[in-house]
Amino acid sequence: MSNPDEKKIHTYQDMSPAPNPLHQFIVGELHFSLRTFFQNRSCYVFVAPFDVLFSENDDYDSPEHVTQPDLSVVCSKEQISKKGCHGAPSLIIEVLSPATALKDFNEKFNLYQKYGVKEYWIVDPGNRTIHLFALQDGSYSVRELYAEQDAIQSAIFADLTIPLDKLFNM
Numbered sequence: 001m002s003n004p005d006e007k008k009i010h011t012y013q014d015m016s017p018a019p020n021p022l023h024q025f026i027v028g029e030l031h032f033s034l035r036t037f038f039q040n041r042s043c044y045v046f047v048a049p050f051d052v053l054f055s056e057n058d059d060y061d062s063p064e065h066v067t068q069p070d071l072s073v074v075c076s077k078e079q080i081s082k083k084g085c086h087g088a089p090s091l092i093i094e095v096l097s098p099a100t101a102l103k104d105f106n107e108k109f110n111l112y113q114k115y116g117v118k119e120y121w122i123v124d125p126g127n128r129t130i131h132l133f134a135l136q137d138g139s140y141s142v143r144e145l146y147a148e149q150d151a152i153q154s155a156i157f158a159d160l161t162i163p164l165d166k167l168f169n170m
Contacts, residue, residue: 019095019097020097021170022125022168022170023095023097023125025170026095026123026125026167026168027047027048027070027071027095029166029167030071030093030123030162030167031045031047031071033162034071034073034160037157037159037160038073042075042077043073043074043075043090044073044074044075044077044080045071045072045073046071046072046073046074046085046089047070047071048068048069048070048071049068050068050069050072050084050085051066051067051068051083051084051085052066052067052068052069052072052084052085052088052089052092053065053066053083053084053085053086053087054066054067054087054088054111054115055086055087058086058087060081060083060086065111065115066084067108067111069089069092069093069094069108070093070094070095070123071091071092071093072085072089072091072092072093073089073090073091073092074089074090075089075090087115087116088112088115088116088117088118089117090117090118090119090156091117091118091119091120091121091154091156091157092112092117092119092120092121093120093121093122093123094108094120094121094122094123095123095125096122096123096124096125096126101124104122105122108120109122109133109140113133113135113138113139113140116135116138117135118134118135118156119132119133119134119135119154119155119156120132120133120134120140121133121152123167125168128147128148128168129145129146129147129148130145130146130152130164131143131144131145132144132145132146132152132154132155134155134156142155146164147164148164148165148167148168149164149165150164151163151164152164
């Protein structure tokens with residue numbers, strides 16, 4: 001019999017596997033670029049795990065959907081609470097992994113569009129590309145594809161440009 005007062009020791013089998021090193025490298029590089037860009041502006045950059053709460057009726061105590069994007073840029077301090085971000089951040093970035101690709105391109109794409117995430121980047125390490133989607137009249141009608149030799153240009157932040165030449169090379 002086990003003692004209920006004993007602390008459980010978590011083994012690797014108990015945890016979800018960590019993202020691969022390239023995934024983490026990309027998140028780190030993008031975080032650094034975004035933090036540098038937003039450091040003297042009124043936007044905040046968050047790295048997962050950070051909850052983004054989506055609610056049909058602004059009831060964030062029991063939201064309909066909760067996601068943890070790899071990176072979130074929130075430009076309204078009023079949206080930030082102890083629980084995370086209430087409603088759509090201005091920019092969300094997801095870095096694909098084989099296990100998340102379909103979800104990022106389908107479920108999250110539709111969710112972020114529905115709740116008004118102004119700009120959504122999907123980083124594809126396998127193809128060394130970034131898909132940029134920007135809301136226009138309530139749907140992601142702006143769709144750009146950037147390759148590693150390009151510099152991604154934000155659709156909503158006019159001065160935000162990030163060269164991609166080193167992003168996929170670790």
